[in-house]
Amino acid sequence: QVQLVQSGAEVKKPGASVKVSCKPSGYTFSSRNINWVRQATGQGLEWMGTINPNSGSTDYAQKFQGRVTITSDTSISTAYMELSSLASEDTAVYYCARAGYVSGWPGNDYWGQGTLVTVSS
Amino acid sequence: DIQMTQSPSSLSASVGDRVTITCRASQTISRYLNWYQQKPGKAPKLLIFGASGLQSGVPSRISGSGSGTDFTLTISSLQPEDLATYYCQQSYTTPWTFGQGTRVEIK
DSSP states (O other), X not given: OOEEEEOOOEEEOTTOOEEEEEEEESSOGGXXXXXXXXXXXXXXXXXXXXXXXXXXXXXXXXXXXXXXXXXXXXXXXXXXXXXXXXXXXXXXXXEEEEEEEXXXXXXXXXXXXXXXXXXXX | OOOEEEXXXXXXXXXXXXXXXXXXXXXXXTTOEEEEEEOTTSOOEEEEETTXXXXXXXXXXXXXXXXXXXXXXXXXXXXXXXXXXXXXXXXXXXXXXXXXXXXXXXX
């Protein structure tokens, strides 16, 4: 069965960077994009960006341009999301999600368990 | 970016009630509309894809409809396990934007 397993919780100081990993299993890693979505406490879902693991091509939400870097390593079937210049407003749960096609329609059909990133001095 | 607007932001209904949540896109998105359910402390779960397709394992009391800019998620007979927040998402173009969510409570 398809699973996405993310790295553990992080505590970072303002101005630092954080790198979260996401390791899917149960399907061919390079065959589907991986999206990153974040959710601040008590808030909604915010799409951050996506990567095509096969080509390495990325697409980022304008809000995060210049501050987020999404990468993948096909040799270990793992995707990464790095966010720099952290501020308290970046405190959130970060999710990776597979961008699958269900009957031809694109959507996030499988999700990781989420990684809490806390930014605090 | 395409803006997604959900209404209401929250609702309270009794077990057995019919519940309807609407989602409006700021521009036409054909049927590239997904619905997710998120229970407290859990990751979102895909319920509906392509505006009306029922994801495997999702109970048939849940349905979706719409195309273009206006979409609806319906729970025909609300159950206690439907307590959750529901989000629409457009996958017509990146960024795949979400609605702000609708919290469903049980009276």
